[in-house]
Amino acid sequence: MKDDRRSSLRDAREDRSTASEVPLTPQSASPSYRLAFADNDFLCRDELRPVRLQLELLKPQLLLEENRIESTIVLFGGARIPAPENRGKARTERLADLSRYYDEARKFARIMTKRSLHTGGTENVICTGGGPGVMEAGNRGAQEAGGKSIGLGIVLPHEQAPNRYVTPELSFNFHYFAVRKMHFLMRARAICIFPGGFGTMDELFESLTLIQTRRMAPVPFLLFGRDFWEEVINWPALAASGTISDTDLDLFRFVDTAEDAVSAIDGWSDAAPG
Structure with missing residues (x-):
């Protein structure tokens, strides 16, 4: 079957070359x-x-299979969050303060990648949006651990090049947000949400909705930075209003450090993660 596929690929390439001549x-x-x-x-x-x-x-499906990527740990978070060494360039003081989550994302990715490598490096591979900020931190930590990581980029009017820490053969570029989101979640064994803006909020709530409605199997769902998330979203008010159930608040857990996140993943229970 594989030989037939390769033969067809050669024929298509040969015809393309011949047609140009x-x-x-x-x-x-x-x-x-x-x-x-x-x-x-x-x-x-x-x-x-x-x-x-x-x-x-x-x-991406074919290339991920060819690279034997079986499952991922997904990191979502703000592209504008600077590395601590660049916090002086942040546009606001509060954004500069969030640079600590760059370090936590980097450390968490490093820990999880080392664990992955102990079992062959095909499971729980770090996957980010491939850009700057938290995404860069995740890919950077994976590279520092000696492992591969995935970058799922998308073309935007203000798009920047993929960060230099993404494994080159696992650096992808998308036009359709919906397909990109599918690739984020299809293999996810855990989802980690760091402080961010509209894009991060979109990824947060879409992922939670898929788990809430059981269109996606429950996985460890971690929100880094309790202070940030409790300030920008009034979670108890959502439950008190009846627009979500009280039990929906158990779909995720707050963590503040890489070590907290690792412990949360190790101790996760679908029934009562909170």
Whole structure:
């Protein structure tokens, strides 16, 4: 089966090469003559959106399988949180204070990666959004431990290059937020949420909703920084209003340090994590 797939891949590449070598005529120069799979303009048509969605789902899936990645530890958090050595460049004093969570993310990723390597390095691989801030800290800690880590980037108007700590062959780029989120959660054995902004809030509540509705199996769900999260979200008020159940508050746990997070993961219970 694998040999047949490789043979088909060679044929497609050969045809693409051969098609580019034909004499230039009005017919061969027409966009209609391009091979469909080699025609970027065609692939970007609105009608091809289902195909693009499938490709974005399939490409990372195949490459992660080829790299034997079986499960992940996902880190979400603010791109603007600076490393402690750069806290002087933070736009606000409170943002500078949050730099301690860069260190905690880095330390946590280092600990979890060392554990992963003891069992072959294919389970509980650190996975981030591949950008700066908390994401960089996670990939950095994994690299310092001598392991691989994943970066799931996305094209944005203010997009920056992937941070330099992502394992190159596990650095991905997405157009569709929905497919990117699927790849974040499909293999997640734990989800760690650090202080952040709109993007982090989106990832927090979408992940919690999937667990709350049992569309995703319960996993350790850790919010780093109790003071931050209790200030920006009135969790008891949500339960008191009846818009969520009291038991929904047990879907996650607050932690403040990397060591707290490791202990929480080791002692997690689906029934009563809180």
